[in-house]
Amino acid sequence: MKRMIIDCDPGLDDAIALILAHHCAEVVGITTVSGNVPLAATTANALMLTAMLGVDTPVHSGAAGPLVGAPTYAPHVHGESGMGDFEPPGHDRTAAGDDAVSYLLDAAESDTWVVAVGPLTNLALAIERDPDWVTRIAGISIMGGSIAGGNVTPAAEFNIYADPEAAARVFASGADLVMCGLNLTHQVETSDALVAELRAAGAPLAHFAAGLLDYLHGVMAELLGRRATAMHDPCAVLAVTHPELFEVAPRPVAVEVDGTLTRGMTVVDERTGNQGAAANAGVAYRIDAPRAMALVRGALGA
Ligand code: RIB
Ligand code: CA
Numbered sequence: 116m117k118r119m120i121i122d123c124d125p126g127l128d129d130a131i132a133l134i135l136a137h138h139c140a141e142v143v144g145i146t147t148v149s150g151n152v153p154l155a156a157t158t159a160n161a162l163m164l165t166a167m168l169g170v171d172t173p174v175h176s177g178a179a180g181p182l183v184g185a186p187t188y189a190p191h192v193h194g195e196s197g198m199g200d201f202e203p204p205g206h207d208r209t210a211a212g213d214d215a216v217s218y219l220l221d222a223a224e225s226d227t228w229v230v231a232v233g234p235l236t237n238l239a240l241a242i243e244r245d246p247d248w249v250t251r252i253a254g255i256s257i258m259g260g261s262i263a264g265g266n267v268t269p270a271a272e273f274n275i276y277a278d279p280e281a282a283a284r285v286f287a288s289g290a291d292l293v294m295c296g297l298n299l300t301h302q303v304e305t306s307d308a309l310v311a312e313l314r315a316a317g318a319p320l321a322h323f324a325a326g327l328l329d330y331l332h333g334v335m336a337e338l339l340g341r342r343a344t345a346m347h348d349p350c351a352v353l354a355v356t357h358p359e360l361f362e363v364a365p366r367p368v369a370v371e372v373d374g375t376l377t378r379g380m381t382v383v384d385e386r387t388g389n390q391g392a393a394a395n396a397g398v399a400y401r402i403d404a405p406r407a408m409a410l411v412r413g414a415l416g417a
Contacts, residue, residue, distance in 0.1 A: 116141045117355050118226050118253075120219065122177070123348070124150025124233030124274075125160035127193050127327045131411065132232055132258075132348035133164050134324065137172070138414035139356045144222055145174045146215035150233035150277055151189045152197035154179040157233070158210055160197050166206035167323060174208070177215025178236035181278035189273060192334055199330030201323070216240045223251040228355045231285075232258040232348035234274050239281035242288045254291035258351035260368070260381030261296035262398060271379030272297050275370060279379045283370040286381075292396040293354045293363060296381065299399040300347040303407045307332060307342050312417045321416035349411050354399060357410065362401035365394035 118141045123129040129151070136142050145165070147158040158176040165172050180186040194200060212218060219229065219241045229252055231238055238255065241248050249255070259274035259282065267276040275282045286292065305328050313325035332342040354361055367384040369392070371377045383398055384391040 117228060118143055118224065119228040119230050119355055120144045120146060120222060122146045122148060122215070122229060122231040122233060122237050123161065124148050124152070124157045125164065126151035126157065126197055126233065126348070127199055127331050128344070128346065128348040129232050130160065130164055130198065130327055131324065131346065131415070132352050133161070134168065134320065135349045135411055135414040136230065136352045137168050137170055139410065140352065142170070142172050143227060144218060145172055146177050146219060146237050147174065148177045148215070148233045148237050149179050149186045150274065151193040152195070153186065153188065156197045162208040162210065163203045163206060166208045167204070167320065173211035175212045175215040175218040176210050178240065181234060181236055182239060182280040187267070187277040194330065199327055201326055216244060220245055220248055223248055225251065226253055228253045228256060230256045230351050230355060232274070232351050234277035235259070235281040235285045236278045239278070239284040242284055246288070249288045249290035254293065255285065256293045256295065256351045256354045257285070258295050258300065258348045260294055262298045262383045262385070264297065265380065266297060268376070268379065270377040272381070275381055276379030279370050279372045283372055286368050286370055286395055289395070293399060294368060294381070294396045295350040295354055295399045299402055300350045301345045302402050303346040303350055303404045304343045305332070305346065309412060309417065312412070313415055316416050318416045324415040346407070346411055350402065350407070353407055353410060360403040360406055361399050363397040363399050366396055366398040367392040367394050368396040368398065
């Protein structure tokens, strides 16, 4: 099994990604960051998820905001708590530490991936403190950005938009990097049929996941007119555990930090030949969506 640390901002699709990762990888640690909801909530949600999964994965909390400016949250998508309308059970879990950056640096192993599914603040701070860190891990799989178009603005995807300066540092770090952007993640979408299947399965985890997805489908019906949601964060996990499902191409990727309309945009250079900068990321273009969804369904207990 692939070893990984999940850096996340749970977050409903982060929750699905954490369930999937614990099902099909060796998750050695979780680091949390401010993103969908404030850091205290993302950390509480990560701890609750380890309790629900019955795993002892350590949770280290990290950055409470971006490198520059104020935090950007998404309660309109994930709810004020970050877990929709789910009422979390009591548990006795506490964070293993509040210095995610030191944990990321100390836990670096040549066979350990970092799967980043929230704003990239913790990773950028780790790189700032030790630029060689990226050579001491297996690689970085990011849910973030897009080859074209955004979700928070016409140009920017949430994880990049929430901390563009951090994203720019990560993309410029020289890391072995896979980018699962919106162009990729929207190929893998859930349905109410899956919610019904999970509810029929009866197991507590399946019932929990059904509730999260049902909530998200309600939000998406309001926002986009469709009761479906993209498996954004789970795709970044699968890019590590099941790379054979993906078509990835090396591309120069830069992050816009100054543009009035384009701040937070991932600028993917698709020009052929020797034009522009050298490729610094593997950009995911295609995924075998049926097989990806089968893996997600299996992990959730469908
Ligand atoms: O744009 C989607 C990303 O933003 C996902 O990681 C979701 O959890 C939010 O953080
Ligand atoms: Ca996320």
